[in-house]
Amino acid sequence: MQEVRNSGSFTSLSSVVESFWEPGIISWRAEDTMRAAVFLLALALACICAAKKVNISGKKSIVYGPGLNPRIVSPARYVFVQAVDDKGKNYTSSPGSDAFRFTVVMKSDGRYSHLKTKVFDRGDGTYQCEYFFNTQPDQMHIEIRTKTGEVVGTKDRYELKNPEVESCVCPTTEEDFAKQYGCRESATQIDIDFAKFPSITQEMIDKAMEVLNEREASIVHYVFKNGKIYAKVHGKYEGFKQYADKMWLALARRVKLPDMEFLFNMGDWPQSNLSAQGLPVVSWGASNDTDDIVVPTYKVVLGTVFGTDLENMREMDGLSYKTSGGWTKKKNKMIWRGRDCNKMRVDFVDGVAAENSNLIDAQISRNHFDYYPTPEDRRKDKRLHAGKKVKRMAFEDYFKYKYILNLDGTVAAYRLSTLLAGDSVVFKHDSKWHEHFYADLEPFVHYIPLKDDLSDTMEQLKWARNHDKRVRKIVAQSRQFVRDHLSNEAVYCYYLRVAQRYRAAMAYKPTVRKGMGLEEVKQEQPKTACKCAPKPKKAKKAKKAAGKDEL
Known part of the structure; x- marks a missing residue:
């Protein structure tokens, strides 16, 4: 041979x-x-x-995001890149964690400096760059390159003209703000909430105040007047007022707030139709049998707008992929952790989860910071002393599992928004509780539904394990939902739209009345010289010609 x-x-x-x-x-x-x-x-x-090797095309890759628009101002700013190959096809999986390099350069007082950035490979072909600045820049630009040095997108650099520092008070008109931030005209939950309150009178506010004080509810009485915020806190949970103030002050730095008077509930439990029947109360959450007007929770605000909460959904969008290494490397089990704040949670852990421990890892967690109101409360915690409470899990570690269970706590579990942002699929049970975005979620589109008693958990889990392709599509859709509906700019917009609808419903002009005990909530003095960007001028109304009627 x-x-x-x-x-x-x-x-x-x-x-x-x-x-x-x-x-x-x-x-x-x-x-x-x-x-x-x-x-x-x-x-x-x-x-x-x-075969010809396919490479990332810097020129064809797409650069986008609010961080490119100096008129979209928030403490945390974001720029994104969609990786595209040299054949013009979008990547749908990661081409490498180091595929792109982001540089944010600022000139201030004649000196150039590079801002610190956080870059996340989100695992789906997109990348996120987060940056902050708190000093007024004279000039500013963003440069993005591939790891080989090729310019990304259509520009060598993205110039940011007249960038505003977030702490600077530079309000614009409602119309201009809505245009710059891309605000939707309304939202499903806003329409539902205000359908119950076509008219809001001063008598309704006074009655609600009386009823809520009798119940010792924790509320803030707000009056917005001529762009200023006045408030008085009632009840024992005064500490939560700082979170409500924080968001309203942030919004007031960007847009002149409508004149309005309202009551803001700081507790977990909704108040309208519970302690204030048929009376307007603004809350972080509500239920099917209450009438509270819902705004994004303090967890959403802190985690999205300010980027300071541990459950930061923007960062979790990228960190989830970094933690797990991608779908195929995740554990093929369901995960849940949480406090024993209701019977449903405890019954699930001791029942379905315990009987199917090969498929479900569910445990009751220890209290946050091991906190108990009194030593007696700690002594009475039989589960703790029996060793049946585990150490709290780092939030990003949830995404080491393919399937994440979301269970109600005292009310709606405020973690749902962050779970939906990651690259695992969420199981959510039917519930009467809701946050501001629940009305736009769809079962089998953004999450896998369960019955309210969790009786079909194993059936739905087995379905998910047998329909991997469908489940991964749900994951992609839930992540996109968060990017579209729970972004920084979307949260700002939601608060503004609620304020506008509330003002439209008011049947009187609010004033800071004597005896209300309201004090002005003042903006903190910025630690930098401020330079507000030019705002659009109001169009002058044409004068009516003397002696002539309009046609």
């Missing part, structure tokens, strides 16, 4: 085939089988090597 040698290039197919056979002999020998296998492997590798 001929000897086939590697001379630096692949031998022709005909010569290799001939080498397997001696003339006139049709028998196949064992050594021929081995050589044929080697040949087929070499042929496959040759085809792969011969």
Whole structure:
């Protein structure tokens, strides 16, 4: 037989085939089988090597995000890149954590400096760059390059003209703000909430105040007047007022707030129709049997707008992929952790989860910071002393599992928004409790639904394990939902739209009345010189010609 040698290039197919056979002999020998296998492997590798390698195209990759618009101002600012290959096709999985390099340069007082950035590979072909600045810049620009140095997008650099520092008070008109931030005209939950309150009178506010004070509810009485905020806190949970103030003050720095008077509930429990029947109360959450007007929770505000909460949904969008390494590397189990604040949670852990521990990892967590109101409360915690409470899990570690269970706590579990942002699928049970965005969520589109008693948990979990492709689509859709509906700018917009609808419903002009005890909630003095961007001028109304009627 001929000897086939590697001379630096692949031998022709005909010569290799001939080498397997001696003339006139049709028998196949064992050594021929081995050589044929080697040949087929070499042929496959040759085809792969011969195919044109696909690379990231900097020019075709897409740069976008609110961090490119100096008029969209928030403490945390974001720029995104959609990786595109040189054939013009979007990447839908990660081409590498170091695919892009972001540089944010600021000139202030004649000196240039590079701002600190956080860059996340989100694992779906997109990348997120987060940056902050608190000093007024004279000039500012963003440069994005591939790891080979190629310019990304359509510009060598993205200039930010007249960037405003978030702590600076630079309000614009409602119309201009809505245009710059891309605000939707309304939202499903806003329409539902205000359908119950076509008219809000001063008598309704006074009655609600009386009823809520009798119940010792924790509320803030707010009056917005001429762009200023006045408030008085009632009840024992005064500490939560700082979170409500924080968001309203942030909004007031960007847009002149409508004149309005309202009551803001700081407790977990909704108040309208519980302690203030048929009376307008603004809350962080509500239920099917209450009428509270809902705004994004303090967890959403802190985690999105300010980027300071541990459950930061923007960061979790990228950190989830970094933590897990991608879908195929996740544990093929359901995960849940939480406090024993209701019977449903405890029954699930001790029942379904315990009976199916090979598929479900569910445990009751220790109290946050091991806090108990009194030593007696700690002594009475039988589960703790029996060793049935586990250490709290780092939030990003949830995404090491494919399936995450979200269970109500005292009311709606405020973690849902952050769970939906990550690259695992969320199981959510039917519930009467809701936050501001629940009305726009769809089962089997953004999450996998469960019955309110969790009786179908194993059935739905088995469905998910058998429909991996469908589940991954749900994950992609839930992440996009968070990016569209729970972004920084979307949260600002939601608060503004609620304020506008509330003002439209008011049947009186609010004033800071004597005896209300309201004090002005003042903006903190910025620690930098401020330079507000030019705002659009109001169009002058045409004067009516004397002696003529309008047609």
